[in-house]
Amino acid sequence: METMIGQDIQLARELLVQGELVAVPTETVYGLAGNAFNEAAVLKIFEAKNRPAFNPLIVHAGSYEQLMSLAARVPAKAEKLMRRFMPGPFTLLLPKKTIIPDLVTAGSDLVALRVPDHPLTSALLQTLDFPLAAPSANPFGYISPTTARHVYEGLQGKIPYILDGGPCTVGLESTILGFDEEDHPVLYRSGGVPAEELEAVLGETVQRVAHNLQREPVTAGQLKSHYAPHKPLYLGDIPFLLQRFSDQSPVLITFRQRYPGLEDSRQYVLSEQGSLQEAARNLFTVLRMLDGLDAGVIIAERVPDTGLGRAINDRLERAQAENK
Numbered sequence: 047m048e049t050m051i052g053q054d055i056q057l058a059r060e061l062l063v064q065g066e067l068v069a070v071p072t073e074t075v076y077g078l079a080g081n082a083f084n085e086a087a088v089l090k091i092f093e094a095k096n097r098p099a100f101n102p103l104i105v106h107a108g109s110y111e112q113l114m115s116l117a118a119r120v121p122a123k124a125e126k127l128m129r130r131f132m133p134g135p136f137t138l139l140l141p142k143k144t145i146i147p148d149l150v151t152a153g154s155d156l157v158a159l160r161v162p163d164h165p166l167t168s169a170l171l172q173t174l175d176f177p178l179a180a181p182s183a184n185p186f187g188y189i190s191p192t193t194a195r196h197v198y199e200g201l202q203g204k205i206p207y208i209l210d211g212g213p214c215t216v217g218l219e220s221t222i223l224g225f226d227e228e229d230h231p232v233l234y235r236s237g238g239v240p241a242e243e244l245e246a247v248l249g250e251t252v253q254r255v256a257h258n259l260q261r262e263p264v265t266a267g268q269l270k271s272h273y274a275p276h277k278p279l280y281l282g283d284i285p286f287l288l289q290r291f292s293d294q295s296p297v298l299i300t301f302r303q304r305y306p307g308l309e310d311s312r313q314y315v316l317s318e319q320g321s322l323q324e325a326a327r328n329l330f331t332v333l334r335m336l337d338g339l340d341a342g343v344i345i346a347e348r349v350p351d352t353g354l355g356r357a358i359n360d361r362l363e364r365a366q367a368e369n370k
């Protein structure tokens with residue numbers, strides 16, 4: 047199959063209506079989209095990504111009103127968050143209606159729901175009378191794509207079309223929030239909306255789900271090996287790690303400064319201004335780029351652990367976990 051790249055919303059629409067897959071831009075990362083009501087299309091998503099079918103998919107719609115029609119129950123807190131953060135880098139886990147195939151949720155009674163904030167994909171969703179199931183548009187276990195080119199590198203030959211909406215403005219996946227039995231909010235994945243902002247709107251603490259406490263059903267965003275580059279990545283104190291790996295041609299990912307003792311061309315600064323937004327936007331592109339360089343190891347430092355910084359550190363930790 048030849049994979050085309052373009053900005054043709056009508057073509058994207060036709061393919062999706064026929065049950066084909068289209069990679070679509072969002073503000074977080076590119077998604078690999080198919081008709082969420084069509085099981086054959088959903089199966090193609092798992093196939094193209096090489097993703098285990100026990101791993102559920104996020105369902106995307108054009109407005110939060112449309113999303114509400116897919117949920118069997120919307121707690122008052124959820125509606126409050128929808129009004130505030132949708133469209134945006136925010137996903138809610140809610141009880142599903144039966145129109146959502148079990149294949150989409152991997153058998154769970156909960157469905158992950160999101161309204162992406164990207165002009166092309168919003169326009170596309172307006173032309174469809176079904177929502178789009180879409181995981182990140184990367185082969186399973188690899189770094190999420192933040193440009194059409196990244197998608198092409200991973201999925202060429204496996205999907206007919208990539209809708210090119212330019213580089214993603216947030217650059218990290220959406221925050222995923224659900225509720226426990228008493229409707230207390232639970233964070234399943236840190237992402238584009240910092241937990242602090244959710245807490246400010248809710249007026250209560252959001253419970254974090256720790257990786258090592260995870261129970262079934264597993265959220266793959268919680269699998270430690272996710273977001274992994276192919277080269278080993280070590281996270282920690284840069285001068286110490288530089289010394290430890292001096293004989294393995296290291297490359298660096300730093301937050302805002304360069305370090306002495308290594309050529310500038312082997313150091314990538316996520317944000318010289320110290321902006322977490324800019325760092326988030328750059329992270330996946332940098333991981334991919336450094337992966338392609340002639341280097342034995344990638345050495346990285348944590349960014350400040352507040353706001354978006356938590357999601358950045360989370361992705362760096364998972365990238366590191368792959369080789370531990």
Ligand code: TXA
Binds near residue numbers: 078221266
């Ligand atoms: O920003 C994003 O969320 C991007 C864009 C494309 O929307 N999507 C994305 O999808 O990151 P994906 O499939 O790569 O990650 C979604 C995560 C997975 O870890 C999945 O296990 C979890 O959401 N998830 C989806 N539905 C779920 C469900 N019903 N119950 C528990 N976890 C669920």
Ligand code: MG
Binds near residue numbers: 190
């Ligand atoms: Mg993913």
